[in-house]
Amino acid sequence: MEKKRVYLKGNEALAYGALEAGLNAYFAYPITPSSEIPETLAKEFGNKKYPDYKFFLQSASELEAINMVIGAASGGARAMTATSSPGFSLKQEGLSYAAAMELPFLIADICRSGPGLGNLGPEQSDYFQATKGGGHGDYHLLVLAPATVQEMALFPRIGFDLAFKYRNPVLILGDAFTGQIKEDVEFPEFTPDQYDTSSWATTGAKGRPPHIINSLELDYEKHFKHIGRIFEKYMNAEANDVRFEEYRTEDAETIIVAFGIVSRIARGVVNKLRSRGIRVGLFRPITLWPFPKTQLKKLASEGRRFIVVELNTGQMLEDVKLAVGDSVTVDFLGKWGGIVPTEAEIESKVTRLEVAAV
Amino acid sequence: MSQLALKVKVGKLESLTETPTHYCAGCEHGTLTRLIAATIDDLGIREKTVMIDSVGCSVLACNYLNFDHVVAAHGRAPAVAAGLKHVRPELTVFTVQGDGDAASIGLLELIYAAKRATPITIFLVNNAIYGMTGGQMAPTTLEGQVTSTTPFGRDAHLTGTELDVAKLISGMDGASYVKRVSLAVQELSSERGKVYTIKHLLEAKKSVENAFKVQAHGGFAFVELLSTCSINWKMSVLDSKRFVYDQMVKKFPLGLYKDSFGVEKE
Numbered sequence: 001m002e003k004k005r006v007y008l009k010g011n012e013a014l015a016y017g018a019l020e021a022g023l024n025a026y027f028a029y030p031i032t033p034s035s036e037i038p039e040t041l042a043k044e045f046g047n048k049k050y051p052d053y054k055f056f057l058q059s060a061s062e063l064e065a066i067n068m069v070i071g072a073a074s075g076g077a078r079a080m081t082a083t084s085s086p087g088f089s090l091k092q093e094g095l096s097y098a099a100a101m102e103l104p105f106l107i108a109d110i111c112r113s114g115p116g117l118g119n120l121g122p123e124q125s126d127y128f129q130a131t132k133g134g135g136h137g138d139y140h141l142l143v144l145a146p147a148t149v150q151e152m153a154l155f156p157r158i159g160f161d162l163a164f165k166y167r168n169p170v171l172i173l174g175d176a177f178t179g180q181i182k183e184d185v186e187f188p189e190f191t192p193d194q195y196d197t198s199s200w201a202t203t204g205a206k207g208r209p210p211h212i213i214n215s216l217e218l219d220y221e222k223h224f225k226h227i228g229r230i231f232e233k234y235m236n237a238e239a240n241d242v243r244f245e246e247y248r249t250e251d252a253e254t255i256i257v258a259f260g261i262v263s264r265i266a267r268g269v270v271n272k273l274r275s276r277g278i279r280v281g282l283f284r285p286i287t288l289w290p291f292p293k294t295q296l297k298k299l300a301s302e303g304r305r306f307i308v309v310e311l312n313t314g315q316m317l318e319d320v321k322l323a324v325g326d327s328v329t330v331d332f333l334g335k336w337g338g339i340v341p342t343e344a345e346i347e348s349k350v351t352r353l354e355v356a357a358v
Numbered sequence: 359m360s361q362l363a364l365k366v367k368v369g370k371l372e373s374l375t376e377t378p379t380h381y382c383a384g385c386e387h388g389t390l391t392r393l394i395a396a397t398i399d400d401l402g403i404r405e406k407t408v409m410i411d412s413v414g415c416s417v418l419a420c421n422y423l424n425f426d427h428v429v430a431a432h433g434r435a436p437a438v439a440a441g442l443k444h445v446r447p448e449l450t451v452f453t454v455q456g457d458g459d460a461a462s463i464g465l466l467e468l469i470y471a472a473k474r475a476t477p478i479t480i481f482l483v484n485n486a487i488y489g490m491t492g493g494q495m496a497p498t499t500l501e502g503q504v505t506s507t508t509p510f511g512r513d514a515h516l517t518g519t520e521l522d523v524a525k526l527i528s529g530m531d532g533a534s535y536v537k538r539v540s541l542a543v544q545e546l547s548s549e550r551g552k553v554y555t556i557k558h559l560l561e562a563k564k565s566v567e568n569a570f571k572v573q574a575h576g577g578f579a580f581v582e583l584l585s586t587c588s589i590n591w592k593m594s595v596l597d598s599k600r601f602v603y604d605q606m607v608k609k610f611p612l613g614l615y616k617d618s619f620g621v622e623k624e
Contacts, residue, residue: 071441202426206405
């Protein structure tokens with residue numbers, strides 16, 4: 001991959017982005033619509049351009065893949081796997097363990113329609129599973145939601161940085177659209193940070209006491225403290241690593257809240273309605289966890305109205321309502337089953353809310 | 359035999375911590391822990407060894423064996439071991455797993471580690487029961503054997519017969535070393551009455567060592583170790599040892615199933 005503009009699918013961009021971010025090991029299991037990620041990484045294995053890229057293996061199951069990632073991450077490697085919704089359900093066991101074991105790695109979920117097999121169309125219906133833990137026990141993933149192929153290429157860098165900063169798995173939550181669309185991408189020059197893993201990685205107890213990477217703690221007091229310490233990390237992430245984008249919100253009376261691919265449709269709606277003099281803006285969470293609740297709360301305190309648009313039956317909607325409180329109007333437009341809302345549908349939702357407010 | 363006996367060190371081992379084990383009286387898990395520690399000391403590889411602990415009675419081994427550990431989810435130890443070994447090939451990586459862990463919930467992980475010739479070492483403690491959870495039927499529970507979930511004896515028509523894991527794994531072309539040994543002392547009759555032999559223990563020690571040597575050669579090694587669980591079998595310790603030789607070895611024949619590198623002859 002030359003450092004120039006290239007025309008790539010979102011999934012391919014994510015794969016190259018991971019390589020540019022210094023990926024060491026990838027553990028694959030194929031599932032539509034995410035399979036171009038392992039296909040690209042299989043093809044690039046051995047490419048001298050990526051000297052850090054030491055291992056690629058297609059596993060026999062989603063469970064095997066995530067547990068191989070756990071093993072590789074235990075050794076201090078930059079490890080990654082990717083999947084799509086039904087596979088993401090299977091990953092939950094490993095993610096719960098990894099959060100408790102404080103292991104840094106990257107996982108992508110190219111969300112498709114659910115529940116069950118659903119279909120191959122885009123949805124954002126894994127939002128709850130992505131942001132609320134998903135597996136058993138108290139934990140969070142740090143969740144990045146790209147909206148463009150360019151962001152699919154750049155988010156692995158941010159993802160590995162966050163993963164090693166907090167020693168916690170980081171999820172890139174895309175969807176069938178961000179994975180499958182082709183767009184121009186640039187890969188700016190980038191030297192991956194070196195992460196110091198010497199205080200915890202299981203590399204052999206030479207000249208130091210053994211490192212034990214473990215989620216089991218039978219002593220209740222010790223376990224209470226362990227989980228408390230993990231939640232201190234999460235509070236740090238909430239204080240320091242919330243990402244969001246605001247578009248034409250300064251004087252907006254109505255703010256569309258949307259993430260990922262939906263935010264791009266909403267942006268078009270904002271431009272159209274602005275040209276008609278309607279004061280509407282877009283608020284786009286980039287980190288779905290930690291969720292930008294403080295910023296939304298501030299906008300709410302300024303008397304704005306909100307419309308949440310998602311590819312599900314109303315999942316992020318709950319977080320928006322929690323952030324802005326009961327005294328603010330929060331409307332909702334959801335599409336699911338692989339269907340995305342048209343600009344006209346969002347427009348009509350915004351204008352109806354404008355009329356209702358008059 | 360006497361040469362072998364000399365190889366089993368007594369006293370303090372560098373690879374053992376001072377922590378007393380939680381294993382029940384008569385259980386062979388502690389025996390295996392010591393055999394592994396002695397072997398790692400003998401081979402001088404403690405500082406480049408990582409054990410992947412599994413879920414079951416071996417889950418607390420990280421408190422007893424004095425090197426790095428990763429504690430895996432139930433059944434997933436071979437996958438975790440593979441992931442680590444592939445990014446840190448200089449390490450010696452091994453698992454100790456029970457029959458429930460390796461032969462039931464984690465059978466896929468075990469089979470594929472063998473099939474792919476993953477250069478790791480796996481020790482399977484086969485005591486024909488789920489020990490940690492209180493004595494339920496395992497894949498290796500003998501036909502007719504009473505457990506808490508087969509109170510009238512294992513019904514082969516419903517649950518199948520016991521799974522011969524060593525035989526299964528020896529069928530994987532990627533497996534280089536497959537052996538089944540026993541960790542139980544054996545009662546023998548002699549002119550002077552009953553005597554107890556530890557010859558199986560010495561064979562087990564040799565197999566543990568060979569299994570690590572195979573990994574050093576780049577191969578996949580699997581050792582199944584027949585063990586007792588007198589608490590959950592609801593037998594005396596002595597009756598448990600007898601059960602191994604009267605019943606278990608008939609279904610799980612001891613011996614070498616595979617040795618592609620010829621380490622047994624070294």
